[in-house]
Amino acid sequence: MAFRIKFNAPVTLYFSLLCTVVLIFNKSALDTTLPYFMVGNTLDIQNPMNIFTLFSHVLGHADWTHLLSNLTFILLVGPIVEEKYGSQRLLMMILLTALITGILNILFFNTGLLGASGIVFMLILLSSFTNVRNGEIPITFILVAFLFLGKEILESIQNDNISQFAHIIGGICGSVFGFKSR
Numbered sequence: 001m002a003f004r005i006k007f008n009a010p011v012t013l014y015f016s017l018l019c020t021v022v023l024i025f026n027k028s029a030l031d032t033t034l035p036y037f038m039v040g041n042t043l044d045i046q047n048p049m050n051i052f053t054l055f056s057h058v059l060g061h062a063d064w065t066h067l068l069s070n071l072t073f074i075l076l077v078g079p080i081v082e083e084k085y086g087s088q089r090l091l092m093m094i095l096l097t098a099l100i101t102g103i104l105n106i107l108f109f110n111t112g113l114l115g116a117s118g119i120v121f122m123l124i125l126l127s128s129f130t131n132v133r134n135g136e137i138p139i140t141f142i143l144v145a146f147l148f149l150g151k152e153i154l155e156s157i158q159n160d161n162i163s164q165f166a167h168i169i170g171g172i173c174g175s176v177f178g179f180k181s182r
Helices: 012-030 048-056 063-086 087-108 115-129 141-157 165-180
Strands: none
Touching: 012 063, 012 087, 048 087, 063 087, 063 115, 087 115, 087 165, 115 141, 115 165, 141 165
16 A cells, blocks of 8 residues: 655645744844844834734744744644634634734733744644534633643743743634634
């Protein structure tokens, strides 16, 4: 029996590839391109680059460890979510989550933001809805949301340069998308 490789989740795979290419390009340019893939702490809507970074920040990563920790979850959960909701809807969910986390980071924090962690947590919470029937709330969603929020709240008191806020917002986005898509 011969097996063949299937390109099963185009949005998930292209997103992962883009994140990898951005990191390779940034590291080969000695981190000079990172500002194009990071939300700053202000927003000038007259500057097209500021608008671009509201979306592109999810493609930028500080280093290989940061990227690989995000890609592990994206490649694990992304295809399941993409199969359930479709490629176009998943792309819109990624773009909306990026936009929302970027804007809220500018409004509430004076730090930069980069990485796909918000997308990871959007996918994790959204994946809890893959087997939902009308009128039901999956116990797995309740448990994942409780564990996830508890962990992020506890970790938010640490000074670790990780945006637990973006994780929480990504998780909330995934929850909203899941409830709206039932």
